[in-house]
Amino acid sequence: MCATPGVMPLLRLRPAERGRKILRRDAAQLSDEALLEAVADADEQALGELYDRFGRPAYGLALRILRDAALAEDAVQEAFLQVWRGAGGYRPERAKASTWVLTFVHRRAVDLVRREERRRGEPAESLPEQLTPGADEAAITRSRREIVQDALSRLPADQREAIQLAYYGGLTQTELAERLNQPLGTIKSRMFTGLQRLQTLLVESGFERA
């Protein structure tokens, strides 16, 4: 039933597909986008460098959503492996590399938190608290964090609330509508207007260059 002759002899190739190898110090010189291209060529050092750039925000995000270190590690690990397997599908004209990578992390963490809540049979708790940053935080990520936190704080409260509960709390739009006792349409438009405004604020504040 399982091992049919059709599948096994398929494509006998050279043992491992090894694209052009880049040295570690070279990987550090690449743009995020070029780094993903190297990851698509199965370059492990490029994957390591990608983790060095985004592992920290990835873990912070997963921990904020999951509130459990072991689960957060699982989410980050699986997301980076999805990136490893699927980097060939990355299209630089559609998204920044950081956005693309962190989207995997977010999706995985949200799927996990929903699964955990189903398992425990508990509704989502209140908005997760702000975690204290590590003392040795790199300057570049601190400034990104500050810029985004500042932009968030400048959104109207109802838009900020919808975005935070969805993004950091893992709530679906339907759960949000129930929790906030608002029509679904209102929730959707708060998310839309809020994200658009956030994007404008980020561009104005030079988030790109941070």
Added chain:
Amino acid sequence: MSSELHELVAPYALDALDADERDRFERHLAECERCSAQLADLQEAAGALAFAAEGPDPPASLRDRILETARAESAGKVIAFPRRRWALPAVATVAAAAACLAVGLGIWATSLSRSLDRERSAKDSYARAIELVGEGAQVRPLANAEGGLLVARGGGDAALVVCGLSPAPPGKTYEAWVIEGKTPRPAGLFRGGAGCPPVLLDRDVPAGAIVAVTLEPKGGVQKPTGPILVRSEAA
């Protein structure tokens, strides 16, 4: 209906859709240029939100584990890492999955025992796959390859364990599909390899759907172009 789907772009960017809504929107997205353009901007903003959540450093072991697993996947091996949290239940569930396989896949189990290495690889794959989809996952056999499809209890998350696919050649990738009725939807890319590396599917597997694998151009495609190499049996 169509305008209703346009409105899902912001909740989609925030991952605030349930599995069905996500699915419907992704189908719409493939055909709606306006939504694709809007989504790019909104996702940029949503992605930036990740940086506001920065907290403590991840444990140093996480980097090693990711790289080691990636390397092992390329080499066609699977490493099951001990879990800190569900260690005992996971072992029990692997045993249960193995028992289920022994009953459901008698022939497969017999052929497995011919090679200890292979057995170990398959067992580790199942252990890892169960970590991915949760305990109590249902195991469905594959119709034309060694391995199985694990679907989370109550539907949803699914992982594919498929053994013996040669590594995808340069410029090609394996692509998984979730097929409901006659509509295949892309469910993730993978490289293949000599062992049985488990692949977490990007897409939920609803009751009655099957999962198939084709070989496609690097980067994947929206509709399958290659023949079906592997497919799961219906639940």
